[in-house]
Amino acid sequence: MIENSSSGTPAAFSLSVPFFEVGPKAFLYGRELLRLAKHADRLCDRYQVQIIFTPQYVDIPILAQETGRILVFAQHMDAIEVGRGVGSVLPEALKEAGADGVLLNHYEKRLPLDELEKAILRAGEVGLATMVCADTLDDSRTIARLHPNIIIAEPPELIGAGKRNLEAQQAIRKINTAIWDIDPNIRVLHGAGISCGQDVYDVISAGAQGTGSTSGIFLSQDPFRILEEMIQAVREAWDQNQKHMEKQV
Structure with a gap:
Protein backbone atom coordinates (compact mmCIF):
# COMPACT_ATOMS: atom_id res chain seq x y z
CA MET A 1 0.00 0.00 0.00
CA ILE A 2 1.36 3.41 -1.00
CA GLU A 3 -0.40 6.61 -0.08
CA ASN A 4 0.21 10.20 -1.12
CA SER A 5 1.81 12.44 1.49
CA SER A 6 0.83 16.10 1.52
CA SER A 7 3.46 16.87 4.18
CA GLY A 8 6.42 16.01 1.94
CA THR A 9 7.50 13.08 4.11
CA PRO A 10 8.16 9.69 2.47
CA ALA A 11 5.08 7.82 1.29
CA ALA A 12 3.38 5.37 3.63
CA PHE A 13 4.42 2.02 2.22
CA SER A 14 3.74 -1.55 3.25
CA LEU A 15 6.12 -4.18 1.86
CA SER A 16 5.72 -7.80 2.88
CA VAL A 17 8.81 -9.85 3.65
CA PRO A 18 10.63 -11.68 2.29
CA PHE A 19 11.09 -9.80 -0.97
CA PHE A 20 13.23 -9.85 -4.10
CA GLU A 21 14.28 -7.18 -6.61
CA VAL A 22 14.67 -7.94 -10.32
CA GLY A 23 16.88 -5.29 -11.92
CA PRO A 24 16.76 -5.46 -15.74
CA LYS A 25 18.93 -2.33 -16.17
CA ALA A 26 19.17 -2.19 -20.00
CA PHE A 27 19.57 -5.94 -20.55
CA LEU A 28 15.91 -6.65 -21.35
CA TYR A 29 12.95 -4.51 -22.39
CA GLY A 30 9.62 -4.52 -24.20
CA ARG A 31 7.72 -7.73 -24.90
CA GLU A 32 10.40 -10.05 -23.54
CA LEU A 33 10.57 -8.15 -20.27
CA LEU A 34 6.77 -8.27 -20.00
CA ARG A 35 6.88 -12.05 -20.41
CA LEU A 36 9.36 -12.30 -17.54
CA ALA A 37 7.29 -9.90 -15.42
CA LYS A 38 4.18 -12.04 -15.91
CA HIS A 39 6.21 -15.07 -14.89
CA ALA A 40 7.31 -13.16 -11.78
CA ASP A 41 3.68 -12.32 -11.07
CA ARG A 42 2.89 -16.02 -10.89
CA LEU A 43 5.93 -16.67 -8.71
CA CYS A 44 4.71 -14.06 -6.21
CA ASP A 45 1.60 -16.15 -5.64
CA ARG A 46 3.31 -19.53 -5.82
CA TYR A 47 5.98 -18.75 -3.23
CA GLN A 48 4.44 -15.81 -1.36
CA VAL A 49 7.48 -13.65 -2.02
CA GLN A 50 7.01 -10.00 -3.00
CA ILE A 51 8.92 -9.19 -6.21
CA ILE A 52 9.98 -5.68 -7.25
CA PHE A 53 10.82 -4.96 -10.91
CA THR A 54 12.91 -1.93 -11.91
CA PRO A 55 12.33 -1.66 -15.69
CA GLN A 56 13.25 0.98 -18.25
CA TYR A 57 11.00 4.05 -17.94
CA VAL A 58 9.13 3.28 -21.16
CA ASP A 59 8.22 -0.19 -19.87
CA ILE A 60 6.63 1.05 -16.63
CA PRO A 61 3.07 1.51 -18.01
CA ILE A 62 2.78 -1.90 -19.67
CA LEU A 63 4.21 -3.74 -16.66
CA ALA A 64 1.92 -1.84 -14.30
CA GLN A 65 -1.13 -2.55 -16.48
CA GLU A 66 -0.42 -6.20 -17.34
CA THR A 67 0.66 -7.51 -13.92
CA GLY A 68 -1.13 -7.64 -10.60
CA ARG A 69 1.33 -8.81 -7.94
CA ILE A 70 4.76 -7.39 -8.69
CA LEU A 71 5.71 -3.86 -7.66
CA VAL A 72 7.08 -1.64 -10.43
CA PHE A 73 9.83 0.82 -9.50
CA ALA A 74 11.51 3.33 -11.82
CA GLN A 75 15.30 3.14 -12.19
CA HIS A 76 15.81 6.80 -11.24
CA MET A 77 13.97 10.06 -10.61
CA ASP A 78 14.89 13.73 -10.40
CA ALA A 79 13.72 16.04 -7.62
CA ILE A 80 12.18 18.51 -10.06
CA GLU A 81 8.81 20.24 -10.06
CA VAL A 82 6.38 20.41 -12.98
CA GLY A 83 7.82 22.87 -15.49
CA ARG A 84 11.23 23.12 -17.12
CA GLY A 85 13.66 20.20 -17.13
CA VAL A 86 14.42 18.65 -20.53
CA GLY A 87 15.70 15.11 -20.07
CA SER A 88 14.82 15.01 -16.38
CA VAL A 89 12.52 12.40 -14.84
CA LEU A 90 9.46 14.02 -13.24
CA PRO A 91 8.00 12.33 -10.11
CA GLU A 92 4.42 13.06 -11.16
CA ALA A 93 5.04 11.48 -14.57
CA LEU A 94 6.32 8.27 -12.98
CA LYS A 95 3.28 8.08 -10.74
CA GLU A 96 0.96 8.71 -13.69
CA ALA A 97 2.74 5.97 -15.65
CA GLY A 98 1.89 3.45 -12.93
CA ALA A 99 5.12 3.25 -10.94
CA ASP A 100 4.82 2.11 -7.33
CA GLY A 101 8.19 3.51 -6.36
CA VAL A 102 11.65 4.57 -7.47
CA LEU A 103 15.21 3.31 -7.16
CA LEU A 104 17.66 6.02 -6.11
CA ASN A 105 21.43 6.38 -5.70
CA HIS A 106 22.40 3.24 -7.63
CA TYR A 107 26.16 3.04 -8.11
CA GLU A 108 25.61 3.79 -11.83
CA LYS A 109 23.43 6.81 -10.98
CA ARG A 110 24.83 8.36 -7.80
CA LEU A 111 23.20 11.41 -6.23
CA PRO A 112 24.80 13.99 -3.91
CA LEU A 113 23.34 13.69 -0.43
CA ASP A 114 21.34 16.92 -0.66
CA GLU A 115 19.83 15.86 -4.01
CA LEU A 116 19.05 12.41 -2.62
CA GLU A 117 17.20 13.93 0.31
CA LYS A 118 15.17 16.14 -2.04
CA ALA A 119 14.35 13.16 -4.27
CA ILE A 120 13.10 11.10 -1.32
CA LEU A 121 10.87 13.95 -0.21
CA ARG A 122 9.53 14.57 -3.73
CA ALA A 123 8.75 10.88 -4.14
CA GLY A 124 6.78 10.98 -0.91
CA GLU A 125 4.80 13.99 -2.10
CA VAL A 126 3.43 12.08 -5.10
CA GLY A 127 3.03 8.69 -3.40
CA LEU A 128 6.11 6.87 -4.69
CA ALA A 129 8.01 4.52 -2.39
CA THR A 130 11.79 4.90 -2.28
CA MET A 131 14.46 2.20 -2.55
CA VAL A 132 17.90 3.71 -1.95
CA CYS A 133 21.31 2.11 -2.49
CA ALA A 134 24.12 2.24 0.08
CA ASP A 135 27.57 0.70 -0.31
CA THR A 136 29.10 0.82 3.20
CA LEU A 137 27.99 0.58 6.82
CA ASP A 138 28.46 4.32 7.31
CA ASP A 139 26.61 5.02 4.08
CA SER A 140 23.72 2.87 5.31
CA ARG A 141 23.53 4.90 8.54
CA THR A 142 23.58 8.19 6.64
CA ILE A 143 20.83 7.10 4.26
CA ALA A 144 18.72 5.65 7.08
CA ARG A 145 18.50 9.17 8.54
CA LEU A 146 16.70 10.19 5.34
CA HIS A 147 14.03 7.54 6.09
CA PRO A 148 13.55 5.85 2.71
CA ASN A 149 11.21 2.88 2.54
CA ILE A 150 13.91 0.39 1.51
CA ILE A 151 17.71 0.43 1.70
CA ILE A 152 19.72 -1.74 -0.68
CA ALA A 153 23.05 -2.59 0.95
CA GLU A 154 25.40 -3.48 -1.91
CA PRO A 155 29.21 -3.73 -1.73
CA PRO A 156 30.16 -2.14 -5.09
CA GLU A 157 33.03 -4.55 -5.68
CA LEU A 158 30.52 -7.43 -5.87
CA ILE A 159 28.06 -5.81 -8.27
CA GLY A 160 27.91 -7.74 -11.54
CA ALA A 161 30.79 -10.03 -10.61
CA GLY A 162 32.21 -12.11 -7.84
CA LYS A 163 30.80 -14.14 -4.99
CA ARG A 164 29.88 -12.87 -1.55
CA ASN A 165 32.64 -13.82 0.89
CA LEU A 166 32.29 -14.71 4.56
CA GLU A 167 32.98 -11.13 5.64
CA ALA A 168 30.14 -9.82 3.45
CA GLN A 169 27.78 -12.43 4.88
CA GLN A 170 28.72 -11.62 8.47
CA ALA A 171 28.16 -7.90 7.83
CA ILE A 172 24.45 -8.41 7.05
CA ARG A 173 23.16 -8.40 10.63
CA LYS A 174 25.52 -5.57 11.57
CA ILE A 175 24.13 -3.41 8.76
CA ASN A 176 20.55 -4.35 9.66
CA THR A 177 21.11 -3.30 13.27
CA ALA A 178 22.74 0.00 12.26
CA ILE A 179 19.77 0.87 10.04
CA TRP A 180 17.04 -0.27 12.44
CA ASP A 181 18.61 1.60 15.37
CA ILE A 182 17.79 4.74 13.37
CA ASP A 183 14.50 3.68 11.74
CA PRO A 184 13.04 0.22 12.47
CA ASN A 185 10.47 0.63 9.68
CA ILE A 186 13.02 0.54 6.85
CA ARG A 187 13.13 -2.69 4.86
CA VAL A 188 16.68 -3.87 4.11
CA LEU A 189 17.75 -5.68 0.95
CA HIS A 190 21.26 -7.14 0.71
CA GLY A 191 22.40 -7.51 -2.87
CA ALA A 192 25.42 -7.88 -5.19
CA GLY A 193 27.17 -11.15 -5.93
CA ILE A 194 23.86 -13.00 -6.37
CA SER A 195 24.12 -15.43 -9.28
CA CYS A 196 22.16 -18.54 -8.30
CA GLY A 197 19.62 -19.95 -5.87
CA GLN A 198 22.30 -20.96 -3.37
CA ASP A 199 23.58 -17.36 -3.21
CA ALA A 208 18.51 -10.32 4.93
CA GLN A 209 14.84 -9.43 4.50
CA GLY A 210 15.32 -9.43 0.76
CA THR A 211 17.88 -9.71 -2.01
CA GLY A 212 17.99 -9.26 -5.77
CA SER A 213 19.86 -9.86 -8.99
CA THR A 214 20.58 -8.47 -12.43
CA SER A 215 23.38 -10.31 -14.21
CA GLY A 216 22.58 -13.60 -12.47
CA ILE A 217 19.19 -13.53 -14.18
CA PHE A 218 19.67 -11.63 -17.42
CA LEU A 219 23.02 -13.13 -18.44
CA SER A 220 21.84 -16.67 -17.74
CA GLN A 221 20.82 -19.16 -20.43
CA ASP A 222 17.29 -19.32 -19.00
CA PRO A 223 16.15 -16.23 -17.04
CA PHE A 224 12.75 -17.81 -16.36
CA ARG A 225 14.28 -20.86 -14.71
CA ILE A 226 16.89 -18.99 -12.70
CA LEU A 227 14.33 -16.48 -11.46
CA GLU A 228 12.13 -19.26 -10.11
CA GLU A 229 15.17 -20.94 -8.57
CA MET A 230 15.99 -17.69 -6.77
CA ILE A 231 12.44 -17.00 -5.58
CA GLN A 232 12.10 -20.56 -4.30
CA ALA A 233 15.39 -20.11 -2.42
CA VAL A 234 14.08 -16.92 -0.81
CA ARG A 235 11.02 -18.77 0.45
CA GLU A 236 12.95 -21.80 1.73
CA ALA A 237 15.61 -19.77 3.53
CA TRP A 238 13.02 -17.45 5.09
CA ASP A 239 10.92 -20.35 6.34
CA GLN A 240 13.99 -22.05 7.77
CA ASN A 241 14.92 -18.85 9.62
CA GLN A 242 11.41 -18.58 11.05
CA LYS A 243 11.53 -22.19 12.31
CA HIS A 244 14.89 -21.52 13.96
CA MET A 245 13.52 -18.42 15.69
CA GLU A 246 10.48 -20.33 16.94
CA LYS A 247 12.72 -22.98 18.52
CA GLN A 248 14.60 -20.26 20.40
CA VAL A 249 11.43 -18.81 21.96
Missing part, protein backbone atom coordinates in the same frame (compact mmCIF):
# COMPACT_ATOMS: atom_id res chain seq x y z
CA VAL A 200 20.04 -16.22 -2.49
CA TYR A 201 19.56 -18.88 0.19
CA ASP A 202 22.82 -17.90 1.91
CA VAL A 203 21.99 -14.19 2.02
CA ILE A 204 18.48 -14.69 3.39
CA SER A 205 19.78 -17.25 5.89
CA ALA A 206 22.33 -14.68 7.08
CA GLY A 207 19.53 -12.27 8.03
Whole structure:
Protein backbone atom coordinates (compact mmCIF):
# COMPACT_ATOMS: atom_id res chain seq x y z
CA MET A 1 0.00 0.00 0.00
CA ILE A 2 1.36 3.41 -1.00
CA GLU A 3 -0.40 6.61 -0.08
CA ASN A 4 0.21 10.20 -1.12
CA SER A 5 1.81 12.44 1.49
CA SER A 6 0.83 16.10 1.52
CA SER A 7 3.46 16.87 4.18
CA GLY A 8 6.42 16.01 1.94
CA THR A 9 7.50 13.08 4.11
CA PRO A 10 8.16 9.69 2.47
CA ALA A 11 5.08 7.82 1.29
CA ALA A 12 3.38 5.37 3.63
CA PHE A 13 4.42 2.02 2.22
CA SER A 14 3.74 -1.55 3.25
CA LEU A 15 6.12 -4.18 1.86
CA SER A 16 5.72 -7.80 2.88
CA VAL A 17 8.81 -9.85 3.65
CA PRO A 18 10.63 -11.68 2.29
CA PHE A 19 11.09 -9.80 -0.97
CA PHE A 20 13.23 -9.85 -4.10
CA GLU A 21 14.28 -7.18 -6.61
CA VAL A 22 14.67 -7.94 -10.32
CA GLY A 23 16.88 -5.29 -11.92
CA PRO A 24 16.76 -5.46 -15.74
CA LYS A 25 18.93 -2.33 -16.17
CA ALA A 26 19.17 -2.19 -20.00
CA PHE A 27 19.57 -5.94 -20.55
CA LEU A 28 15.91 -6.65 -21.35
CA TYR A 29 12.95 -4.51 -22.39
CA GLY A 30 9.62 -4.52 -24.20
CA ARG A 31 7.72 -7.73 -24.90
CA GLU A 32 10.40 -10.05 -23.54
CA LEU A 33 10.57 -8.15 -20.27
CA LEU A 34 6.77 -8.27 -20.00
CA ARG A 35 6.88 -12.05 -20.41
CA LEU A 36 9.36 -12.30 -17.54
CA ALA A 37 7.29 -9.90 -15.42
CA LYS A 38 4.18 -12.04 -15.91
CA HIS A 39 6.21 -15.07 -14.89
CA ALA A 40 7.31 -13.16 -11.78
CA ASP A 41 3.68 -12.32 -11.07
CA ARG A 42 2.89 -16.02 -10.89
CA LEU A 43 5.93 -16.67 -8.71
CA CYS A 44 4.71 -14.06 -6.21
CA ASP A 45 1.60 -16.15 -5.64
CA ARG A 46 3.31 -19.53 -5.82
CA TYR A 47 5.98 -18.75 -3.23
CA GLN A 48 4.44 -15.81 -1.36
CA VAL A 49 7.48 -13.65 -2.02
CA GLN A 50 7.01 -10.00 -3.00
CA ILE A 51 8.92 -9.19 -6.21
CA ILE A 52 9.98 -5.68 -7.25
CA PHE A 53 10.82 -4.96 -10.91
CA THR A 54 12.91 -1.93 -11.91
CA PRO A 55 12.33 -1.66 -15.69
CA GLN A 56 13.25 0.98 -18.25
CA TYR A 57 11.00 4.05 -17.94
CA VAL A 58 9.13 3.28 -21.16
CA ASP A 59 8.22 -0.19 -19.87
CA ILE A 60 6.63 1.05 -16.63
CA PRO A 61 3.07 1.51 -18.01
CA ILE A 62 2.78 -1.90 -19.67
CA LEU A 63 4.21 -3.74 -16.66
CA ALA A 64 1.92 -1.84 -14.30
CA GLN A 65 -1.13 -2.55 -16.48
CA GLU A 66 -0.42 -6.20 -17.34
CA THR A 67 0.66 -7.51 -13.92
CA GLY A 68 -1.13 -7.64 -10.60
CA ARG A 69 1.33 -8.81 -7.94
CA ILE A 70 4.76 -7.39 -8.69
CA LEU A 71 5.71 -3.86 -7.66
CA VAL A 72 7.08 -1.64 -10.43
CA PHE A 73 9.83 0.82 -9.50
CA ALA A 74 11.51 3.33 -11.82
CA GLN A 75 15.30 3.14 -12.19
CA HIS A 76 15.81 6.80 -11.24
CA MET A 77 13.97 10.06 -10.61
CA ASP A 78 14.89 13.73 -10.40
CA ALA A 79 13.72 16.04 -7.62
CA ILE A 80 12.18 18.51 -10.06
CA GLU A 81 8.81 20.24 -10.06
CA VAL A 82 6.38 20.41 -12.98
CA GLY A 83 7.82 22.87 -15.49
CA ARG A 84 11.23 23.12 -17.12
CA GLY A 85 13.66 20.20 -17.13
CA VAL A 86 14.42 18.65 -20.53
CA GLY A 87 15.70 15.11 -20.07
CA SER A 88 14.82 15.01 -16.38
CA VAL A 89 12.52 12.40 -14.84
CA LEU A 90 9.46 14.02 -13.24
CA PRO A 91 8.00 12.33 -10.11
CA GLU A 92 4.42 13.06 -11.16
CA ALA A 93 5.04 11.48 -14.57
CA LEU A 94 6.32 8.27 -12.98
CA LYS A 95 3.28 8.08 -10.74
CA GLU A 96 0.96 8.71 -13.69
CA ALA A 97 2.74 5.97 -15.65
CA GLY A 98 1.89 3.45 -12.93
CA ALA A 99 5.12 3.25 -10.94
CA ASP A 100 4.82 2.11 -7.33
CA GLY A 101 8.19 3.51 -6.36
CA VAL A 102 11.65 4.57 -7.47
CA LEU A 103 15.21 3.31 -7.16
CA LEU A 104 17.66 6.02 -6.11
CA ASN A 105 21.43 6.38 -5.70
CA HIS A 106 22.40 3.24 -7.63
CA TYR A 107 26.16 3.04 -8.11
CA GLU A 108 25.61 3.79 -11.83
CA LYS A 109 23.43 6.81 -10.98
CA ARG A 110 24.83 8.36 -7.80
CA LEU A 111 23.20 11.41 -6.23
CA PRO A 112 24.80 13.99 -3.91
CA LEU A 113 23.34 13.69 -0.43
CA ASP A 114 21.34 16.92 -0.66
CA GLU A 115 19.83 15.86 -4.01
CA LEU A 116 19.05 12.41 -2.62
CA GLU A 117 17.20 13.93 0.31
CA LYS A 118 15.17 16.14 -2.04
CA ALA A 119 14.35 13.16 -4.27
CA ILE A 120 13.10 11.10 -1.32
CA LEU A 121 10.87 13.95 -0.21
CA ARG A 122 9.53 14.57 -3.73
CA ALA A 123 8.75 10.88 -4.14
CA GLY A 124 6.78 10.98 -0.91
CA GLU A 125 4.80 13.99 -2.10
CA VAL A 126 3.43 12.08 -5.10
CA GLY A 127 3.03 8.69 -3.40
CA LEU A 128 6.11 6.87 -4.69
CA ALA A 129 8.01 4.52 -2.39
CA THR A 130 11.79 4.90 -2.28
CA MET A 131 14.46 2.20 -2.55
CA VAL A 132 17.90 3.71 -1.95
CA CYS A 133 21.31 2.11 -2.49
CA ALA A 134 24.12 2.24 0.08
CA ASP A 135 27.57 0.70 -0.31
CA THR A 136 29.10 0.82 3.20
CA LEU A 137 27.99 0.58 6.82
CA ASP A 138 28.46 4.32 7.31
CA ASP A 139 26.61 5.02 4.08
CA SER A 140 23.72 2.87 5.31
CA ARG A 141 23.53 4.90 8.54
CA THR A 142 23.58 8.19 6.64
CA ILE A 143 20.83 7.10 4.26
CA ALA A 144 18.72 5.65 7.08
CA ARG A 145 18.50 9.17 8.54
CA LEU A 146 16.70 10.19 5.34
CA HIS A 147 14.03 7.54 6.09
CA PRO A 148 13.55 5.85 2.71
CA ASN A 149 11.21 2.88 2.54
CA ILE A 150 13.91 0.39 1.51
CA ILE A 151 17.71 0.43 1.70
CA ILE A 152 19.72 -1.74 -0.68
CA ALA A 153 23.05 -2.59 0.95
CA GLU A 154 25.40 -3.48 -1.91
CA PRO A 155 29.21 -3.73 -1.73
CA PRO A 156 30.16 -2.14 -5.09
CA GLU A 157 33.03 -4.55 -5.68
CA LEU A 158 30.52 -7.43 -5.87
CA ILE A 159 28.06 -5.81 -8.27
CA GLY A 160 27.91 -7.74 -11.54
CA ALA A 161 30.79 -10.03 -10.61
CA GLY A 162 32.21 -12.11 -7.84
CA LYS A 163 30.80 -14.14 -4.99
CA ARG A 164 29.88 -12.87 -1.55
CA ASN A 165 32.64 -13.82 0.89
CA LEU A 166 32.29 -14.71 4.56
CA GLU A 167 32.98 -11.13 5.64
CA ALA A 168 30.14 -9.82 3.45
CA GLN A 169 27.78 -12.43 4.88
CA GLN A 170 28.72 -11.62 8.47
CA ALA A 171 28.16 -7.90 7.83
CA ILE A 172 24.45 -8.41 7.05
CA ARG A 173 23.16 -8.40 10.63
CA LYS A 174 25.52 -5.57 11.57
CA ILE A 175 24.13 -3.41 8.76
CA ASN A 176 20.55 -4.35 9.66
CA THR A 177 21.11 -3.30 13.27
CA ALA A 178 22.74 0.00 12.26
CA ILE A 179 19.77 0.87 10.04
CA TRP A 180 17.04 -0.27 12.44
CA ASP A 181 18.61 1.60 15.37
CA ILE A 182 17.79 4.74 13.37
CA ASP A 183 14.50 3.68 11.74
CA PRO A 184 13.04 0.22 12.47
CA ASN A 185 10.47 0.63 9.68
CA ILE A 186 13.02 0.54 6.85
CA ARG A 187 13.13 -2.69 4.86
CA VAL A 188 16.68 -3.87 4.11
CA LEU A 189 17.75 -5.68 0.95
CA HIS A 190 21.26 -7.14 0.71
CA GLY A 191 22.40 -7.51 -2.87
CA ALA A 192 25.42 -7.88 -5.19
CA GLY A 193 27.17 -11.15 -5.93
CA ILE A 194 23.86 -13.00 -6.37
CA SER A 195 24.12 -15.43 -9.28
CA CYS A 196 22.16 -18.54 -8.30
CA GLY A 197 19.62 -19.95 -5.87
CA GLN A 198 22.30 -20.96 -3.37
CA ASP A 199 23.58 -17.36 -3.21
CA VAL A 200 20.04 -16.22 -2.49
CA TYR A 201 19.56 -18.88 0.19
CA ASP A 202 22.82 -17.90 1.91
CA VAL A 203 21.99 -14.19 2.02
CA ILE A 204 18.48 -14.69 3.39
CA SER A 205 19.78 -17.25 5.89
CA ALA A 206 22.33 -14.68 7.08
CA GLY A 207 19.53 -12.27 8.03
CA ALA A 208 18.51 -10.32 4.93
CA GLN A 209 14.84 -9.43 4.50
CA GLY A 210 15.32 -9.43 0.76
CA THR A 211 17.88 -9.71 -2.01
CA GLY A 212 17.99 -9.26 -5.77
CA SER A 213 19.86 -9.86 -8.99
CA THR A 214 20.58 -8.47 -12.43
CA SER A 215 23.38 -10.31 -14.21
CA GLY A 216 22.58 -13.60 -12.47
CA ILE A 217 19.19 -13.53 -14.18
CA PHE A 218 19.67 -11.63 -17.42
CA LEU A 219 23.02 -13.13 -18.44
CA SER A 220 21.84 -16.67 -17.74
CA GLN A 221 20.82 -19.16 -20.43
CA ASP A 222 17.29 -19.32 -19.00
CA PRO A 223 16.15 -16.23 -17.04
CA PHE A 224 12.75 -17.81 -16.36
CA ARG A 225 14.28 -20.86 -14.71
CA ILE A 226 16.89 -18.99 -12.70
CA LEU A 227 14.33 -16.48 -11.46
CA GLU A 228 12.13 -19.26 -10.11
CA GLU A 229 15.17 -20.94 -8.57
CA MET A 230 15.99 -17.69 -6.77
CA ILE A 231 12.44 -17.00 -5.58
CA GLN A 232 12.10 -20.56 -4.30
CA ALA A 233 15.39 -20.11 -2.42
CA VAL A 234 14.08 -16.92 -0.81
CA ARG A 235 11.02 -18.77 0.45
CA GLU A 236 12.95 -21.80 1.73
CA ALA A 237 15.61 -19.77 3.53
CA TRP A 238 13.02 -17.45 5.09
CA ASP A 239 10.92 -20.35 6.34
CA GLN A 240 13.99 -22.05 7.77
CA ASN A 241 14.92 -18.85 9.62
CA GLN A 242 11.41 -18.58 11.05
CA LYS A 243 11.53 -22.19 12.31
CA HIS A 244 14.89 -21.52 13.96
CA MET A 245 13.52 -18.42 15.69
CA GLU A 246 10.48 -20.33 16.94
CA LYS A 247 12.72 -22.98 18.52
CA GLN A 248 14.60 -20.26 20.40
CA VAL A 249 11.43 -18.81 21.96
